[in-house]
Amino acid sequence: MNRKSWIILLGLLMMTSMAMAAAVKVITQEAMIRKDKRFFAPVVTRVPYGEMVEELERQGDWLRVSYRGKQGWIHTSAVQEQKFRLSSLTTEKAQETSREEVALAGKGFTPEVEKAFRDQNPKMRYDLVDQVQSYKIEDQQIQAFIQAGNLREPGGGS
Amino acid sequence: MRRGLFSWVTVVLVMQVILAGCAEVVSVGTTVGQQMGQISKEDKQKIDRMALDSEKAARPMTEQEEYYVGRAVAATILGKYRLYRNERLTRYINEVGQAVALASDRPFTYGGYRFAVLDTDEVNALACPGGIVFITRGMLKRAQNEEELSAILAHEVGHVNHKDGLGTIQRARWVQVVTLLGSEAAKKVSGAELAKLVSLFEGSVNDVVKTLIVSGYSREQEAAADSSAMTFMYRAGYDPYGLSDYLGKLSKEQTGGAGQGLFATHPGMTERLAKARSVIAANKWPRIGHQIRDQRFQQTMG
Numbered sequence: 001m002n003r004k005s006w007i008i009l010l011g012l013l014m015m016t017s018m019a020m021a022a023a024v025k026v027i028t029q030e031a032m033i034r035k036d037k038r039f040f041a042p043v044v045t046r047v048p049y050g051e052m053v054e055e056l057e058r059q060g061d062w063l064r065v066s067y068r069g070k071q072g073w074i075h076t077s078a079v080q081e082q083k084f085r086l087s088s089l090t091t092e093k094a095q096e097t098s099r100e101e102v103a104l105a106g107k108g109f110t111p112e113v114e115k116a117f118r119d120q121n122p123k124m125r126y127d128l129v130d131q132v133q134s135y136k137i138e139d140q141q142i143q144a145f146i147q148a149g150n151l152r153e154p155g156g157g158s
Numbered sequence: 159m160r161r162g163l164f165s166w167v168t169v170v171l172v173m174q175v176i177l178a179g180c181a182e183v184v185s186v187g188t189t190v191g192q193q194m195g196q197i198s199k200e201d202k203q204k205i206d207r208m209a210l211d212s213e214k215a216a217r218p219m220t221e222q223e224e225y226y227v228g229r230a231v232a233a234t235i236l237g238k239y240r241l242y243r244n245e246r247l248t249r250y251i252n253e254v255g256q257a258v259a260l261a262s263d264r265p266f267t268y269g270g271y272r273f274a275v276l277d278t279d280e281v282n283a284l285a286c287p288g289g290i291v292f293i294t295r296g297m298l299k300r301a302q303n304e305e306e307l308s309a310i311l312a313h314e315v316g317h318v319n320h321k322d323g324l325g326t327i328q329r330a331r332w333v334q335v336v337t338l339l340g341s342e343a344a345k346k347v348s349g350a351e352l353a354k355l356v357s358l359f360e361g362s363v364n365d366v367v368k369t370l371i372v373s374g375y376s377r378e379q380e381a382a383a384d385s386s387a388m389t390f391m392y393r394a395g396y397d398p399y400g401l402s403d404y405l406g407k408l409s410k411e412q413t414g415g416a417g418q419g420l421f422a423t424h425p426g427m428t429e430r431l432a433k434a435r436s437v438i439a440a441n442k443w444p445r446i447g448h449q450i451r452d453q454r455f456q457q458t459m460g
Contacts, residue, residue: 027221028266039260049222049268078266080221107339107347109223109359116356117230125236129229132241132274132290135252142260145253149304149451152395154261 022055024063024079031079033072037062039154040143044072052082217336221288224324225268228288230363231323231370235276235284235292238371242277242295250458251275251311254304255291258312261394262386264319271318273311281408284370285314287323298459300407304451305391305400312390313401316383317375326369327362334358377426381433388437397446398438405431 026047034041037059047053047067053074057064062073118126137145146153219227255273259265271289276282281296291314301307317323335358338351347355369375375383384405388398409427 028268028270029225031266039265075266077264108220108335109226109355109362111226112347112352113355113359114226114229116352117359120356120360123237124230124233125241126229126233128236128241129232129290132232132236132272133229133269135248135272135274136270137249137252137256142253142256146257146395149257149454150395151257151451152261152393154257154265154393 023052023082024055024065024074025082026051026053026074026078027080028078031074033065033067033070033074035072037064037073039075040139041073045070047074053079219324219332221268224321225288227324227327227359227362227366228269228286228290230359231286231366232290232292234363234367235286235370239292239294240277242275244275246458247275248273250454251293251298251307254308255311255315257394258308258387258390258396259289259315262312262315262319262390267318271315283310283314285317285323286370287318287321287366289315289318291315291318300411301404301459302407303400303448304455305397305448306404307455308391308394308396309387309398309401309404312387312394312396313383315390316386317379319386320379320382322375322379322383323366323370326375327365331358331361331365377429380426380430384430384434385437388434388441388443392441392443395446396451397448398441398443399445400448402431402434402438405434 026049029049031047033044033047033053035044045067051067053065053067055063055065056071061076063076063079064071065074065079118124143153145151251273255271259271267289269288269290271291273291273293275298276292276294278294279296280294281300283291283293283297285291291311293310293314297310298307301310335355338347338354338358374380384401388401391398391400405427409431412427
């Protein structure tokens with residue numbers, strides 16, 4: 001490999017790493033941005049699935065992020081790292097790209113597929129699944145349970 | 159020279175696609191390469207195409223898709239077993255389950271973790287992809303305290319963390335799903351495409367159900383779920399010995415030939431027990447007192 005080739009290689013590598021700026025995509029139905037990097041910290045704002053949030057800082061399993069002018073902490077398991085062109089990151093284009101990606105990913109196993117599958121299999125107990133899905137424990141309740149049982153509050157920044 | 163250059167540029171770019179998952183970045187690179195006269199227009203198109211193809215083929219199932227597969231798996235299981243309705247018990251197992259799930263490596267999934275009881279004497283616990291976890295009354299009956307209950311639930315949370323359920327879906331099915339997807343983002347799926355997707359969805363769901371109810375996971379996957387379970391328990395403040403205590407009990411039963419339901423899908427309890435003990439020894443975990451939790455377990459289950 002000659003000198004010129006090496007320069008191109010280096011250039012390509014630099015360009016690629018520059019393109020990987022910090023924006024992450026929410027991958028849960030609804031993610032909470034919290035005041036502190038703790039599971040039960042007060043909720044600053046809620047972010048729906050597929051939205052992009054800007055990563056400002058990383059500490060252990062928590063990211064400090066900005067979303068629609070609000071800042072707070074989000075757990076890394078609720079987001080997925082995305083690589084975008086630096087130029088489009090802070091503009092509306094980032095959101096647009098994100099929506100396109102959601103649409104593309106949305107062409108796999110979608111709510112539409114579930115609906116068609118349910119229509120074909122009327123005996124499946126989706127009614128009971130919805131019931132199980134409703135067994136949601138609120139933050140306060142789980143926190144009280146942890147304290148009363150002398151358990152440890154998880155996720156304190158590690 | 160052109161040929162040699164093509165090959166290393168290709169290797170670098172395709173490697174970056176795998177690392178970065180972004181064909182667009184490669185396209186920027188090839189444009190520059192072309193402008194500098196280092197690669198031809200044909201080469202550029204070839205590389206861009208490869209990058210796009212490898213990105214598409216590499217697309218993993220999204221969290222949302224995992225959720226829909228999990229719901230269908232749960233709907234199938236709830237067609238075979240009765241859901242046990244007891245508000246107090248349901249709330250309790252969800253509290254214990256959430257305590258260990260929050261301490262896991264994947265505290266958040268698309269739809270979150272939910273725990274439910276199946277009304278059967280069979281001894282089993284099942285994790286649907288995405289976080290719906292079932293435990294049978296037969297299995298609950300064998301848990302002596304909250305530590306053991308947390309061990310069972312943490313083990314299932316371990317399977318969700320490791321995406322073991324999704325791993326049972328035949329690779330060929332997922333490749334077909336990805337192939338079906340056009341590159342045009344806004345395009346709606348046609349009726350024929352939808353029918354094909356539904357059939358692939360059904361096949362995928364059946365792959366998972368079959369493993370959960372009939373064939374079971376590999377011994378390695380069970381050992382990994384045990385090991386993760388103890389880590390989650392320890393982080394949550396539970397006594398990790400709860401897992402080895404429970405396995406010890408099942409191991410005795412298995413040698414005695416009882417509890418057929420579980421042992422079809424969870425073989426080698428004695429082997430699992432030995433492995434769990436070695437994990438405890440390696441981590442030098444001390445026994446943790448749990449009197450306070452024993453009390454509330456008795457109040458709820460007793």
